[in-house]
Amino acid sequence: MDAAYEAKLRADYDGQSREDVLRDYREMLRIRRFEEAAARAYTRGKISGFLHLYIGQEAIAIATQQVMEPGDRVVSTYRTHGFAIALGSDPKACAAELFGKAAGLVGGVGGSMHFFDKERGLWGGYAIVGNHIPVAAGHAFASQYTGDGRVTLCFMGDGAVGIGPVHEGMTMAGIMKLPIVFVVENNQYSMGTPLKRTLPVEDITARAAGYGFASDRFHVTSVQETRRRLGEAVERARKDGKPTLVELITYRFRGHSMSDPAKYRQKEEVDRWRLNDPLERTLMALKTIYQVPEAELDAMDETIVAEMDGAYEFADKAPAPAPEARFDNVMAEGPYYGDSATTRPAGVE
């Protein structure tokens, strides 16, 4: 470890307690191990469809969880496992969802892209890029309408900022002064296309002025810094009813999805970013600054690996949804047998 790196590390962790840093590390590691297990299950054919991993971005979910008050909402994208684990969703239910099982977070009907856990503040789970921005604004509108004091944190990728609904949702949030924080997780690539080819300006938060938002923009290198600055935006939403646009500069170490070999970037680039991986930095801090014994860290890792392996084992053995489960939750009235005689199952009428 070179001296400059260590100096920066010590500065970043100045004033952080050993317990807090250990906690942040453990929480981030839980997400990473969950995601790695998901990748393995995918390679074994246990998970189908799309699988987008959060590896490299874990600190954002952990910091978000730490700035939220009960009742606050996270609205996110198809890269949402990290938020579920961070907000306390049961890894068993998360894994079962990936496996399309009845015990899944949403009964196996959503899959990887549609994690919802209302009780824990996870309000989606949206997979049409950008179409959740107006919806999240609607949650914030409801808070304003009812005066419930809740804040909505709406996440999107850098690839989303060009699409129409983002503009419309933000325009309305600005006009209505809604208690909301829009967070762009800029992981450098809109699928395989780098930011400089999808955005006319480098700084996404340049847009904030156009909507009358406050803004913030920084590299995510640690949980504590992300927590502090996201916290300010949340406070602004809650106290002043003013939206903030936050750009978090981060990196995903995996491809866009499992089938993406990520040929569009160089190994050197990945290695460079790895130096800034918050998980890796936290581990270094624990070892160098807090002198946590390696055995303790290994034991923590093993416990987490066991937890996640257990979750996937549970998911593997869990029963698939019952055939009649496909009629559930289509309409509020209860089981839905189709409006057309052609889809009406035999024997129902």
Added chain:
Amino acid sequence: MATVVTLPRLSDTMEEGVIAKWRIKVGDKVKRGQVIADIETDKATMEFESFDAGTVLKLVAPEGEALPVGAPIAVFGQPGENPDAAGAPAPKAEDKPAKAEAEPAKAEPAKAEPAPAKAASKPEAKPAQPEAKAEAAAAQTAAAASAAPDGDDDEDEEPGPKATSQGTGPQGQVDRGRIPASPVARRLAREHDLELGQIQGSGPRGRVVKADVEQAIAKGPQARPAAAATGAAGPVPTASQAAGAHAADVDEHGRPYISRPDRTVKLSQMRKTIAKRMGQAKREIPHIYLTMPIVMDKAVALRAEFNLSVDGTKASLNDLVILAAARALRKHPRVNAYYTDNGIVERGDVHVGVAVALDDGLIVPPVRFADQKTLKQVSIDVRDLGTRAKEKTLKPEELTGSTFTVSNLGMFGIEEFCAIVNPGEAAILAVGAVQDEAVVEDGQLVARKRMRVTLCSDHRVFDGAESAKYLQTLRKLLESPLSLLT
């Protein structure tokens, strides 16, 4: 314990892969997340980061060889461990990709294929000949009957589709046996045991529609299939015999003529009354009919003159006849009468009933005290009664009380006719058309407007001579009509 590393599925469509290059060798210590191989998938060559940690005991898969997803490619473990103890050569069943499980289902459509082919080669009957349609229809009848001996009324057994399968040969010849029919027509025919081929279709391109089948149902058993028509008495007729029994009922192409069913129309109250009273009259009253020609030239001229000079109404010739008939009745009270077993009642008043035809029947409202009325008043009364009769706004008391009736069918070109006496009266005057006729007068042939009236009377009340006298009086009044204006 040793761990078997299997070929990962790196895309949702990947079924096999190739180790392009191993990045590790036996004896290396591998960390979780370390790239251990480059793997070629169907989409790309991807770095494979290890999910497992340990020492490489064995590299099972050679570089460059295509392997199925899930195949063992390496074994990791503790240094010195026996790699084969991990059972590397056989991939674990549970690690098979889900894709493989779906495969058996693919076999099913293939299994089903022979069936349609078999069905296509099955038809026993040859396609019907186009030039012998009647025969073909008969053949279908017979075939349909024999094809469903158990009376199975399964939908597939109905005549239409049956004909189709017979008409379409294995070489895919044009379908000649299909009888176009609407679904409800098919159902009705089936329910009433009728042969669709025996029903003439009135819809587009000869489609048999519901109305056609309903007619066939009303017509009775002719259209029933031959088998159903079989009686116990005689030998079973063949299909052609059955068709021949009604040879006269087919046109030159052998197609049956359209038979329309009888229609029962409910009796209206009026119809019931007419039926009752006319039946009673014809049963009880011995009718006698005398016809008298009357020259109407003066009456016609008078009427024209009257209509020119009198405001408030327009008189018809019939009004003149009514007035004349009424005045004549004053002179012949026996004609204005009715029969009872206790005696003949000669009526004091003269109320002349005027027969008014309606859509379904007729009514006879009287012109009351017609003998005392002027032509103008009679004319007004008749128009009013006629209009209100058609509007059905006459009061019950305005419909009864006639003592004599005038019925005029002249407007239809009827020369003369016999009417039925209304019960309760002694006579009815049936009036024909006024026509230009050649008449011999004083040895000269002259053109005259002539009308024939027939007095239809109750022989019980008076005899032919009295009837003739009445007609003479009537003729005098009409041929010298000025007195009618007094």
Added chain:
Amino acid sequence: MPILQIRQAIRDAMKEEMERDERVFLMGEEVGYYNGAYKCSEGLLDHFGEKRVIDTPITETGFAGIGIGAAMCGLRPIIEFMTFNFSAVAFDQILNNAAKLRHMTHGQFGVPIVFRGPNAAAHMLGSTHSQAFEHFYAHIPGLKVIAVATPYDAKGLLKTAIRDENPVLFLESELMYSVKGEVPEEEYLIPFGQADIKRPGEHVTVITWGQGVPVALKAAELAAAEDVSCEVIDLRSIRPMDEAAIIASVKKTNRAVIVYHGWPNGGVGGDIIARIQELAFDDLDAPVLRVCYEDLPMPYAENLENLILPSPERALAAIRRVTYKR
């Protein structure tokens, strides 16, 4: 009984429901200070204030999405589209969010929301402003689709829509906002999924809804002059659909003609025919015919537009065809 226009019946329904339930609010372009592009929200801003009658910028995706997000939080939004043609801009919100959220969240969320506004061709508005959207929305499980043709139906069904727990697409007609009719003073609700026989008859079932209703009724009148008696069924509720009413009528008449606004391909008309042939095949005496738009974009020119729109005369021709009268 008071006589109201459809626009007034709609306003009264919204007003009553907003008075009854604090969670109900109205949002859309020009609904507030302008009193509604077609005056359906006249006076509501004055009565309820800016909090509950909300003018928006021209952002169909934005305010449709805000409505959906608010509904997920328990509010009951009424979203007005100035015309349903603009709902195309918000189609993704309706298709992928409103219709799907209850399902894809496994019932954690519901979306009790009403999208309402005028639908289909009005008069000489050109191709982009003359389209019928029930055909798009009726395709989607998770939605309910309603179309109204009388003030009575408009009020009773809109109140039901606002109280429904599901997303409801409520289709009105610009040309029919002034149609008058009796509306009871006392409160009433009309349940979804019940067709209304607007004219009983014996020989031909004429199935219609929304802007098709007056066309069908006029055609039935013309047919009556030819001694053909038509039973005009106003579906009112397109999804769910009152199959029972359609089938009962077709079993009686053996014939059906469907009169509606919209194109022939892939629409509700074809769907109704599918149901009829499936459930009443053996009762049909003639092919079921559709009288709708010609399969063309709507031109501005009046004569061309009239050729494309379903007319009583075209409906009569179809009625003659199914009764085998030339």
